[in-house]
Amino acid sequence: MRIIGVNREPSWLIFELFFPLLPICAFAFVYKSMNAPTDYLGFVILGGAMTAIWMNVLWGMAAQFFWERESGNLTLYMLCPMSTMAVLIGMAFGSAFSTFFRVIITFLIGKFLFGVTLHVASYFWLFVTFILTIAAVFSLGMMMASFFLIYGRDAWNILTVFMEPVFFMSGFYFPVKTLGYPLGALASLIPITLGLDSMRQLAFALGPETAFLPVKTEVAILVVLTVVYLAGAKYLLNKLEYLGRREGRLTLRWQ
Amino acid sequence: MAVTDTLKRSAKVVRSAAWLGWQLESNWADPAIFAIITIIRPLASLLIIIFMFRFALGASASADLLNFFFIGNTVYLFVYNVLFGISQVIFEDREHYEVIKYIYISPVNWYLYFIGRGFARLIIAGVSCVVSIVAGLIFLPLKFNMTAAAVPVFAFSFLLGIVSIFFMGIIMCALTLVMARHGNMMSESISGIFFILCGIIYPISALPVWLQKISTAIPISYWLEISRRLILNTDQTIDAAWHGVSTADLVYRLGFSTAVLFAFSVVFFYYMSMLARAKGIIDRTTSY
Amino acid sequence: MAIAIKTNDLSRTFSDDGEKKGGLFWALRDVNIEIPDGMIFGLLGPNGAGKTTLIKILSTLLLPSAGEALVAGYNVDNEYDKIRPVINMVSGGENCGYGILTVAENLWMFTQFYGIPTKPAMKRIKELLEIMNLTEKADTKINKLSTGMRQKMNFIRGFVTDPKILFLDEPTLGLDVNAARETRKFVMNWVKTAEEPKTVILTTHYMQEADEMCDRLAIIDHGKILAEDTPRSLKKQESGGISYNITVGYKDFDAEGLRKIPGVASFAHSVLDEQGMIEMVFILQTDAALAKIIEKINSDGFSINNIQKTEFTLEDAFIKLVGRRLSNGESDAR
Ligand SMILES: Nc1ncnc2c1ncn2[C@@H]1O[C@H](COP(=O)(O)OP(=O)(O)O)[C@@H](O)[C@H]1O
Numbered sequence: 088m089r090i091i092g093v094n095r096e097p098s099w100l101i102f103e104l105f106f107p108l109l110p111i112c113a114f115a116f117v118y119k120s121m122n123a124p125t126d127y128l129g130f131v132i133l134g135g136a137m138t139a140i141w142m143n144v145l146w147g148m149a150a151q152f153f154w155e156r157e158s159g160n161l162t163l164y165m166l167c168p169m170s171t172m173a174v175l176i177g178m179a180f181g182s183a184f185s186t187f188f189r190v191i192i193t194f195l196i197g198k199f200l201f202g203v204t205l206h207v208a209s210y211f212w213l214f215v216t217f218i219l220t221i222a223a224v225f226s227l228g229m230m231m232a233s234f235f236l237i238y239g240r241d242a243w244n245i246l247t248v249f250m251e252p253v254f255f256m257s258g259f260y261f262p263v264k265t266l267g268y269p270l271g272a273l274a275s276l277i278p279i280t281l282g283l284d285s286m287r288q289l290a291f292a293l294g295p296e297t298a299f300l301p302v303k304t305e306v307a308i309l310v311v312l313t314v315v316y317l318a319g320a321k322y323l324l325n326k327l328e329y330l331g332r333r334e335g336r337l338t339l340r341w342q
Numbered sequence: 343m344a345v346t347d348t349l350k351r352s353a354k355v356v357r358s359a360a361w362l363g364w365q366l367e368s369n370w371a372d373p374a375i376f377a378i379i380t381i382i383r384p385l386a387s388l389l390i391i392i393f394m395f396r397f398a399l400g401a402s403a404s405a406d407l408l409n410f411f412f413i414g415n416t417v418y419l420f421v422y423n424v425l426f427g428i429s430q431v432i433f434e435d436r437e438h439y440e441v442i443k444y445i446y447i448s449p450v451n452w453y454l455y456f457i458g459r460g461f462a463r464l465i466i467a468g469v470s471c472v473v474s475i476v477a478g479l480i481f482l483p484l485k486f487n488m489t490a491a492a493v494p495v496f497a498f499s500f501l502l503g504i505v506s507i508f509f510m511g512i513i514m515c516a517l518t519l520v521m522a523r524h525g526n527m528m529s530e531s532i533s534g535i536f537f538i539l540c541g542i543i544y545p546i547s548a549l550p551v552w553l554q555k556i557s558t559a560i561p562i563s564y565w566l567e568i569s570r571r572l573i574l575n576t577d578q579t580i581d582a583a584w585h586g587v588s589t590a591d592l593v594y595r596l597g598f599s600t601a602v603l604f605a606f607s608v609v610f611f612y613y614m615s616m617l618a619r620a621k622g623i624i625d626r627t628t629s630y
Numbered sequence: 631m632a633i634a635i636k637t638n639d640l641s642r643t644f645s646d647d648g649e650k651k652g653g654l655f656w657a658l659r660d661v662n663i664e665i666p667d668g669m670i671f672g673l674l675g676p677n678g679a680g681k682t683t684l685i686k687i688l689s690t691l692l693l694p695s696a697g698e699a700l701v702a703g704y705n706v707d708n709e710y711d712k713i714r715p716v717i718n719m720v721s722g723g724e725n726c727g728y729g730i731l732t733v734a735e736n737l738w739m740f741t742q743f744y745g746i747p748t749k750p751a752m753k754r755i756k757e758l759l760e761i762m763n764l765t766e767k768a769d770t771k772i773n774k775l776s777t778g779m780r781q782k783m784n785f786i787r788g789f790v791t792d793p794k795i796l797f798l799d800e801p802t803l804g805l806d807v808n809a810a811r812e813t814r815k816f817v818m819n820w821v822k823t824a825e826e827p828k829t830v831i832l833t834t835h836y837m838q839e840a841d842e843m844c845d846r847l848a849i850i851d852h853g854k855i856l857a858e859d860t861p862r863s864l865k866k867q868e869s870g871g872i873s874y875n876i877t878v879g880y881k882d883f884d885a886e887g888l889r890k891i892p893g894v895a896s897f898a899h900s901v902l903d904e905q906g907m908i909e910m911v912f913i914l915q916t917d918a919a920l921a922k923i924i925e926k927i928n929s930d931g932f933s934i935n936n937i938q939k940t941e942f943t944l945e946d947a948f949i950k951l952v953g954r955r956l957s958n959g960e961s962d963a964r
C-alpha cells in the first residue's frame with residue numbers, strides 16, 4: 088500500500104491546493120456580478136470542491152501509473168490485478184490528506200470571501216452521499232488509469248478535450264436540472280453529477296428547489312455506478328496484464 | 343545590409359519555430375481530435391456561460407450582460423491559448439522531447455524561437471475565436487455595432503494585446519527554466535489568476551476593492567475593456583471599475599504596459615537563463 | 631596550429647545539500663588543458679569523474695565556478711554567442727528529438743537554429759543519413775524508431791551543422807557493437823578528411839574506444855586531470871612495471887591485504903559474480919613480488935585459479951593512476 092503517493096514536496100502541495108481554487112472563485116464572482124442569491128455561490132463552491140477532488144483522483148492516479156511504469160514497478164504489480172487495485176486504493180488514501188485540506192480551504196473561502204451559509208437538512212445523508220460520490224469517483228479513476236495505460240497518449244488527449252464539456256455537464260457551475268432531463272440523464276454517468284445534486288439538496292436552503300432527482304434515487308444510482316466502474320476497472324486491468332504478458336509492453340512510448 | 347540580413351535570419355527562426363509549433367500542436371495521431379479541441383473547447387465555455395445565465399436569471403438576462411460575457415470569453419481564448427502555449431514550450435522541450443540543451447547551445451535567439459512557437463497557438467486561438475463568434479451570432483441575441491472608424495483602433499489595440507501576451511509567456515518561460523516540474527502547474531495557476539482578475543466573464547467591479555486595484559493594473563484588463571467598448575460602440579460598459587476612464591486613455595495604458603513588459607521580459611529572461619546556466623539546471627529533467 | 635580549447639584552473643562546484651548543509655562538492659578542480667585544432671581529444675574516466683561537467687562548461691551549457699575556459703579563443707562566461715555557431719554537442723544514451731517529426735524534419739529543424747539555408751542543409755542531411763545507413767528511415771517519425779536509431783539520429787544532429795568543435799559525451803553508450811564501431815569510424819574519418827581543421831572532444835569510459843580513437847587523452851577522476859598525453863606514451867610512461875592478472879576462486883577472499891605487499895606498484899580487483907571468483911590486476915615493480923603474492927594467497931588458504939602475465943594496456947595505466955579499474959565492478963580502492 089502506498090501512502091506517500093504523489094505529494095512529496097511541500098511546495099507542490101501549495102500548487103495542488105491553490106490552483107483548483109481559482110476557477111471556483113471566478114465562477115462565484117460570476118453569480119455575484121448577477122446579484123444572484125448567496126446559495127448559488129455556495130453551489131459553485133461545493134461544485135468546485137468536489138470537482139477538484141475528482142480531477143485529483145483522475146489525473147493523480149493516471150500520472151502515478153506512469154511513474155510506476157517508469158520506475159519499473161508496474162510490471163511487478165501487473166502480475167496480479169487485484170494488487171494493482173490495492174496500489175491504486177492506497178494511492179487514493181495517500182491523497183486523502185490534501186483532499187481533506189482542499190475541501191476545508193474551499194469552504195473557508197466560501198464562508199469568508201463570499202459569505203455562504205450552510206443549511207443542512209440531514210448530516211447522515213450528507214455524509215452517505217459524500218462517501219458514495221468519492222467511492223464512485225475512485226472507481227472511475229481506476230478505470231481511467233488503466234485506460235490511459237492501454238491506449239497511451241491518444242486516450243489522454245481525448246480526455247483532455249472532453250474536460251470542459253464534462254465540467255459543463257457535471258453541474259460544477261449550475262445545478263444539473265438546468266440542462267433539462269435528457270442531457271441531465273446523460274450527465275448522471277459522471278459520478279460527481281448526482282453526488283453534487285444530492286449534496287446541494289441536503290446542504291443549502293435553496294438546494295431542494297433545484298433538485299434533479301430525489302436524494303434516495305440518486306444514492307441508489309451512485310451505488311450502481313460504483314459497482315459498474317469497479318467492474319470496468321477490473322476488466323481493463325486484466326486486459327492490461329494480458330497485453331503486458333503477450334507483447335511485453337505496457338503501453339506505447341509517451342511522446 | 344547587415345540589418346536586413348539579421349532581420350531575414352530572425353524571420354527564418356520565427357518561421358521554422360512556428361512550423362515546429364504547428365506540427366507539435368496539430369500532428370496528433372488523429373486529426374479529428376485536433377479539430378475537436380479547437381471547436382469543442384470554446385463551445386463548451388460558451389455553453390457554460392449561457393446555462394449559468396439561464397439558471398440565475400431565467401429569461402431576464404440583459405443584452406448588456408450577455409454582450410459583456412461573450413466578448414470577454416472570446417478574447418480570453420487568445421490569452422489562454424497563447425500565454426499557456428508559450429509558457430509550456432520550456433517544459434515540453436525539456437521534459438518530453440529532451441532537446442532543450444541542444445537548443446540552448448545553438449546560436450538561435452531563444453526569444454525569437456518562443457515567439458515562433460507561440461504563433462501556432464495564435465492560429466488555434468483564431469480558429470476557436472471564429473467558431474465562438476459564429477456560434478454566438480447564431481444562438482445568442484448579441485448586438486455588435488462597431489463603427490468603421492473604430493476598426494483601426496480596435497486592430498491596433500488587439501495587436502498590442504496579443505504582443506503583450508507573448509511577452510508574458512516569455513516571462514513565464516523564464517520562470518519555468520529555473521523551476522522544476524512546478525513550472526507546468528505555475529503557468530496554469532497564472533492563467534487562472536488572470537481569469538479571475540481581468541474581468542473576463544464578469545465585470546471587475548464585482549471583485550472586492552483591493553482586488554480591483556490589481557485588476558486595473560493588468561494589460562489584459564485594458565485590452566478586454568477596449569475591445570468591448572469598440573465592438574459595442576459605447577463610452578462605458580457595465581464594468582463600473584472603468585467608468586471615468588476614456589478609451590483613448592486605456593489604449594495609452596495598454597501601449598505603455600506592453601512596452602514595459604517587453605523590456606522586462608528581455609531582461610528577466612536573460613537573467614533567469616544565466617541563473618539556470620550557473621546552477622546547471624537548464625537540462626535538468628524532473629525525475630519522479 | 632591554433633588552439634581549440636584552453637582552460638586555466640577551471641573548477642566547478644555544486645552545493646552538496648545531500649550530506650552536509652552548505653558543503654561544496656567539487657565536480658571539477660583546477661583543470662588545465664590545452665587542445666590544439668584538428669584532433670580527437672579524449673577524456674577518460676569512471677562514472678562521476680566530471681567528464682560531462684567539463685563538456686557542459688565547454689559547450690556553454692553550464693557556467694564555471696572558478697577559473698577560465700576558452701573555446702575557439704572565446705571565453706565561455708560572456709562570449710558564448712561567438713562560441714555557439716561553431717560548436718555542437720551529442721550525448722549518448724539519450725532519447726531526444728520531437729517524436730512526431732520525421733528523422734529528416736528533426737535534423738532540418740536543428741539546421742534552422744544555426745541559420746543554415748534549407749538547400750545545403752537538406753543536402754548535408756541526405757549525405758549523413760547515407761553514411762550512417764539511416765536513409766530509408768529519413769521519412770519515418772522518430773517515435774516509431776528503435777532507441778538505437780534515435781541515438782544515431784541524435785549523433786547525426788551533431789554533425790549536420792558542420793561544427794568546428796564537436797563535443798561527444800559517451801557517444802557509443804548503449805549502442806550495439808556494430809553501431810558503435812560504425813560511429814567510431816565515422817568520427818575518425820570526419821576529422822581526417824575535413825577541409826578545415828575539426829576538433830572533437832570525446833568522453834568515454836571505454837578503454838578501447840579511447841585507445842583507438844584519440845590523438846591525445848586526459849585521464850580524469852574526482853574532478854582532477856591525472857595525466858594527459860597520447861595513448862601510446864601514456865602506456866609507455868606509466869608502464870614502470872610488469873602487469874599480472876590473477877584470479878582466485880573464492881568470493882570471501884580478502885584481496886585488499888595484497889595491496890601492502892612490497893613491490894606491488896598498483897593493484898585493483900573486481901568480483902566476477904557468475905564464476906564466484908575475484909579477478910585482480912597487479913602492476914609489479916619486480917617479478918620477485920609475484921612469489922610473495924602467491925605465497926600470501928596460499929597461506930590464507932585459497933588456491934589460485936589463473937595467473938596471466940599481460941601486456942601493458944591503457945587500462946593498466948589507468949589503474950596505476952586512479953587506483954581502481956575503470957569498467958565492470960569498480961572497487962573503490964580509496
Ligand atoms: N547539477 C548537479 N548538481 C549536483 N551535483 C552534480 C550536478 N551535476 C553533476 N554533479 C555531480 O558531479 C559529479 C560529476 O558528474 P559528471 O560530470 O556527470 O560525471 P561523468 O560524466 O564523468 O560521469 C558527479 O558526482 C555528479 O553527481
Ligand SMILES: [Mg+2]
Pocket residue numbers: 678681682683799800
Ligand atoms: Mg557523464
